[in-house]
Amino acid sequence: MIIQRARGRFPGGVVMPHRKRLSTHGKIESLPLPAQLILPLSQHLGAPAKSLVEPGQQVCKGELIAMPQGQISAAIHAPTSGVIHNIEPRPVPQPSGQNAMSIVLDADGHDRWRPRNPDPHPLEQPASRMVERLRRAGVAGLGGAVFPTHAKLARSVETLIINGAECEPYIACDEMLILERAAEIIWGAMLLRHTLGARRCIIAVEDHRAETRKALHQALLDSGLDECIDLRLVPSRYPEGGERQLIQVLTGWEVPAQGLPQDIGLLCLNVGTAAAAWRAIRYDEPLFSRVVTVTGPGIRRPGNFQVLLGTPIKELVAACGGYTPQATRLVMGGPMMGLALPHDDHPVVKACNCVLVLSRSDVETMFPEMPCIRCMACVDCCPAGLLPQQLFWHIQADKLQRARMLAVEDCIECGCCAQVCPSHIPLVDYYRYAKSALAQRDEAGRRADAARHRFEQRSARVNRAEQARTARLQRRDALLSTPSSGDRKAEIAAAVARVRAQRKPVTDEKQ
């Protein structure tokens, strides 16, 4: 094992207050079983899962209730035993604020498991079987992007990076997971390394908390895997935990724009994903719960909880003693990249690493938005190396193609630029708008191209049919207009003779 400080660095970034201690004083607690769970069919990136259950159907804990549809999709399992209440649109945490189809499960309180098939020696299984089992277990990236893990494992890579750098303020679920379940993370890392056929495996944690490093170190020594896995300390500088930034810090390499880490032989997975993969295969426990940090100045008793997916956020808040009088804004995720929610009836989904309640003083800014003064503070802090002020300029003028030329699609929406902007411009809102509008226009363009292609094909077909018809009519007219004479009779006689000549050999054979 090599414990080292990573030498590389990424451009830009900002140093943020940690504010993690707010929730990390205790242990990971569990919640009382909620009466009803809401499981959106689309909790992951890619195609929504396809429901396999009917209203009124009895399901066991861990039972598959929605199948992945296509390669980039993830399965969903019942987090507890109970009866399917309905499959209906429900409010789910997503930026559009639209309702989405969800399986609503009434818990029966017995928490009865389906028959399980634990695997005591998963590292001896062939890799292809592992991928299929992770697909069936619904494991998706728990760092925030929720990309289905099995789809990431399709390509083998040189180095596997397990990301324990949790750089956003307040969020502490990965930290708590490392402190309490380091062994699961390490075995999960081994399992994923085996599946990928990777030669190296690195676990990266931030250097600001010695306990996480010690916990991982101890677990590595205990498990005897210290030869297989390296431990790296990375400086805490937001957005250190971003995949591309972490890779740059660890290896000095840059992931190509519009490319994937796999293109340079790397794969990055979250510590929570590694632990979930281990539990899915070793104990046959599919992904139906996760660790969630509930924190912020708006929460009475912040803490970290092992939460069943589908638990309404209000029950989570109630378990923390409720809201304080200052509570003003509910956010899923961290203060930089989180999603503000209009109410707490939303369920916890696979992406929900943190429930943050901010106070009035956090939300209300004292300064109004001012014009851009081209101070370039945003350029200095952009970790993706973009020109935020230029992008802002073009997007404001609705010149989205110009913004595309300046690589707005490589923006990781980390929010550093908006954080440092002295004019308090909500820059990320502009980039998000530009990215989604560009995607929408591309889609409209594709549809238009398809329609044009079909129209052209159809026109060609109609033309061909018309020409064939005209030609036929012309031939008939020509035939009719020729006077019936000796020639015509001779023609008929010749035709009859020809047919006879063709028939003759057949009759000979018959005789």
Add this chain to the structure above:
Amino acid sequence: MLAIVLITGLALLMGLGLGLAAERLRSSGDPVADAIEKLLPQTQCAQCGYPGCRPYAQAIAAGDADINQCPPGGTAAIRALADLLGREPKSLNPANGAASGPRLARIDESACIGCTLCIQACPVDAILGAGKRMHTVIAGECTGCELCLPPCPVDCIELIPATSEAWAYPVPGR
């Protein structure tokens, strides 16, 4: 004297070169019409008075048609056309119809008698069916052009707003 001969010779030589290039390297098709067609929504609805988006684009390129005759494209298409052609944007010509959001035809399948008239009318082959069999609209291919509505003898086709899958963030600050 020498200068005159030289310049005349050069001019003739270059003229010959240009003439040859114009003949040999002639671009196929009509690049202006192509660029215009790219900006049209490809609904093929013929509301502009031409039998499809391509003919309309050619008419604009030839100067026969105005840029404000495309209701499905709406203001966005008019603005894009005005940008491309360096003209002033106009408001949509009401004679061609009113702009509407993206729409989709839907056949009331219980009422369909299977006459195939709508199939013949559809410019993008987005209706599936056969004689005396139920017809249905292939939602992914339908452009919402309304051309299937008039021929239907039992009025069983309606246009519904198309739910666009791609959601976009709102424009900030507006």
